[in-house]
Amino acid sequence: MSASKRVLLIIAGGIAAYKSLDLIRRGRERGFSFRVILTKGGAQFVTPLAVSSLAGDRVYSDLFSLTDEAEMGHIRLVREADLIVVAPATADLIAKMALGLADDLASTALLANDKPVLIAPSMNAVMWASPAVQANVATLRGRGVHVIGPGAGDLACGEVGDGRLADPLEILAAMLRLAAPGPLAGMNALVTSGPTYEAIDPVRFIGNRSSGKQGHAIAAALAAAGASTTLVSGPTAEPDPAGCKVIHIESASEMLAAAQGALPADIAICAAAVADWRPAQLANQKMKKREGGEPPRIELATNPDILATLSAPGPQRPRLVIGFAAETERVAEFAQAKRRKKQCDWILANDVSPATGTFGGAENEVHFITASGAESWPRLTKRALATRLVDRIAQHFGKSVA
Structure with missing residues (x-):
């Protein structure tokens, strides 16, 4: 890329959250800069210190931070990004996106967003196959949200099936495609x-x-x-x-x-x-x-x-x-x-x-x-x-x- 692309990365709660650290590291090697929203669930799997160390920026998590919200922080986070990436995207956060809920910083930022969105779902195979999740994903696709994965294989719960978070390099490739100027740019x-x-x-x-x-x-x-x-x-x-x-x-x-x-x-x-x-x-x-x-x-x-x-x-x-x-x-x-x-x-x-x-x-x-x-x-x-x-x-x- 000719210039750094600013990514707002949302890390939701799930064991696959640890892979987001590798995504940040590899993304920065390729010219992306990251701001990160870490959900309450995500913080159960990766620490804010680890995320901020790799991203080179502070981690955001509190919707009601007096300092941030005095400046409408959730709006600013979106406006200053070129691309929104949700990895891992849990069933809960996918449902919030589909329904337009806004009860935490991540869901509020996504609702206030006007930038391209890429989600990488990760969850139990039965949960992924459920009609509710599939309907919510279909709704998001219909609104132009880009979806990568999940892949098939051994899951952290001990079961086997679809539900694995896409490999960080796969997510990064999708990010690069979205970040590149389209053939009709300027028209x-x-x-x-x-x-x-x-x-x-x-x-x-x-x-x-x-x-x-x-x-x-x-x-x-x-x-x-x-x-x-x-x-x-x-x-x-x-x-x-x-x-x-x-x-x-x-x-x-x-x-x-x-x-x-x-x-x-x-x-x-x-x-x-x-x-x-x-x-x-x-x-x-x-x-x-x-x-x-x-x-x-x-x-x-x-x-x-x-x-x-x-x-x-x-x-x-x-x-x-x-x-x-x-x-x-x-x-x-x-x-x-x-x-x-x-x-x-x-x-x-x-x-x-x-x-x-x-x-x-x-x-x-x-x-x-x-x-x-x-x-x-x-x-x-x-x-x-x-x-x-x-x-x-x-x-x-x-x-x-x-």
Whole structure:
């Protein structure tokens, strides 16, 4: 690394805490500097003196230290770090992270964090396999937290299985990957994601089945690649991806205004499933059933075309504009026509027929459409597809991809 990277290392309670001392030593050899939060449980396995001697700095443990908290110490610890590492990460601390609890210095600092986070779980094999722990880890992954390990082998409790803390060199390798500047560092990216809701009255709306999973995965991958990423999201159950500025909207008009407000951008990816129409008139009160049960007539108006607006030539046009085409037939053919009509650079076309499970599912299969033709990508998880797309974007801009 060209410059020292500042790591906030959180050592939680577990016999594997002794390995964190080796992680500090080896990390400093490779240019990392460490500040350490030692939890009450962690201090049962390694001493503050041993940790501070290796880190070359004092050890932090007390949330209510008068000296530290007079300066909002838990905030300062996070703001002055480039990377947060939790090793070992216990089931208890993982649960606190997933639930957003903040009852000690470690959990409070993690909740106040806006930096990349790497956790290295370590626990009993049965505990690791429990549905509660797996659900909490899945939640953290969905928020962009990086997870390494655990490995399999003999455990301190005498059992054998998954639960061993990853080797310090493995953790260090993951830290080096996160600390290295991403291929899109210095670039600005805009992503739209999820559905739009077009109000009929204060209760009802016109919407669609988009879950936002693909758009959110793309935003997370762009942020991980170093791009300063703004995500404009319609209503979705997906958690906000780590490292992104997220703007929540409901309607297509709100999405367009937010997207235009995020310009200028180098990259714009329109992954949202924007409603084509909206009710021409919004009822101020809930519409009542008519006598005889005859449904009301709802006149529709055309929504703004966000992809075409961003793709239009002009000084604000992003250097690369990418759209999505959700089709149920003749997917590649219709997508190529859409790319020409909208004037965007690339289109990712997917079949959203009910049998494919694309809407709301974990996987996607797309045709990658450019001016030079169509390329069929294999069926991938939405995260893997996002990574592949971001790699292609980096190559487009002549950036090296690890």
